[in-house]
Amino acid sequence: MRLTTVGTGTAAPVADRVQAGHLVECGPVRMLLDCGSGVSFRLAALGIDWTTITHVALTHFHADHVLDVPTMLTAWRYGMLPPRSAPLEIIGPAGTATLVDRLTDALGISWREYGFPVTIREMPPGERLVVADGVVLESRSVPHTAESVAYLIEGPGRRVVYSGDTGFDDGFAHWAAGCDVLLIECSLPESMAIPTHLTPQQVATIATIASPGLLALTHLYPPLEKVDVPAAIAAHHAGPVVVCHDGWSTEL
Ligand SMILES: [Zn+2]
Ligand SMILES: [Zn+2]
Numbered sequence: 001m002r003l004t005t006v007g008t009g010t011a012a013p014v015a016d017r018v019q020a021g022h023l024v025e026c027g028p029v030r031m032l033l034d035c036g037s038g039v040s041f042r043l044a045a046l047g048i049d050w051t052t053i054t055h056v057a058l059t060h061f062h063a064d065h066v067l068d069v070p071t072m073l074t075a076w077r078y079g080m081l082p083p084r085s086a087p088l089e090i091i092g093p094a095g096t097a098t099l100v101d102r103l104t105d106a107l108g109i110s111w112r113e114y115g116f117p118v119t120i121r122e123m124p125p126g127e128r129l130v131v132a133d134g135v136v137l138e139s140r141s142v143p144h145t146a147e148s149v150a151y152l153i154e155g156p157g158r159r160v161v162y163s164g165d166t167g168f169d170d171g172f173a174h175w176a177a178g179c180d181v182l183l184i185e186c187s188l189p190e191s192m193a194i195p196t197h198l199t200p201q202q203v204a205t206i207a208t209i210a211s212p213g214l215l216a217l218t219h220l221y222p223p224l225e226k227v228d229v230p231a232a233i234a235a236h237h238a239g240p241v242v243v244c245h246d247g248w249s250t251e252l
Pocket of ligand 2: 060062165
């Protein structure tokens with residue numbers, strides 16, 4: 001299994017972080033977790049084959065996690081020769097079909113009309129979805145927006161958890177326990193703490209409960225860039241930590 005953080009940014013445009021998007025590759029599965037603005041072009045800049053992505057799994061409907069869905073659909077239809085014929089599955093919480101309907105209808109072409117088979121699967125939190133032989137996706141509600149979920153991706157002997165956007169939730173930490181990589185949002189410094197995002201100290205508290213093989217941080221707002229985040233985490237959690245950048249990648 002390989003995890004690549006394609007976009008580690010937020011709603012704030014900055015030079016070196018595009019919006020949220022992470023690629024999990026496991027056997028025949030090439031799944032994009034979130035697809036915010038800039039993810040499509042960052043995939044290309046990183047030399048990642050965007051033509052053969054098989055799934056897009058959305059954590060919630062904030063613009064910084066979904067805006068490149070129509071960009072990718074358009075790329076697969078008009079940006080490839082020959083155009084894509086392979087099926088695509090878009091996965092997300094209840095409301096995903098309505099969201100994709102609205103995004104694509106607004107641009108004058110329904111997601112049903114891109115010329116390749118698109119399936120939208122709304123996945124109730126707690127359901128375990130067999131994505132392919134030996135690859136399972138599970139979701140869990142997290143405190144951010146009403147629909148927000150985190151994802152657990154299981155491959156042969158390996159587990160990755162992606163928090164999406166979330167506030168502090170020790171239930172999430174217990175759910176993530178023992179994963180190989182905990183890819184978790186770390187949005188704001190302690191002085192700017194809010195209930196719907198995480199600070200380094202809150203991330204450390206979650207990591208102490210979950211005890212992941214590797215703690216991988218994403219979704220950094222600009223004020224956090226002024227903080228020594230690994231030191232702030234290390235003050236409360238002893239395990240390995242990496243502040244991801246666009247293009248960071250690990251083989252599990
Ligand atoms: Zn976000
Ligand atoms: Zn959000």
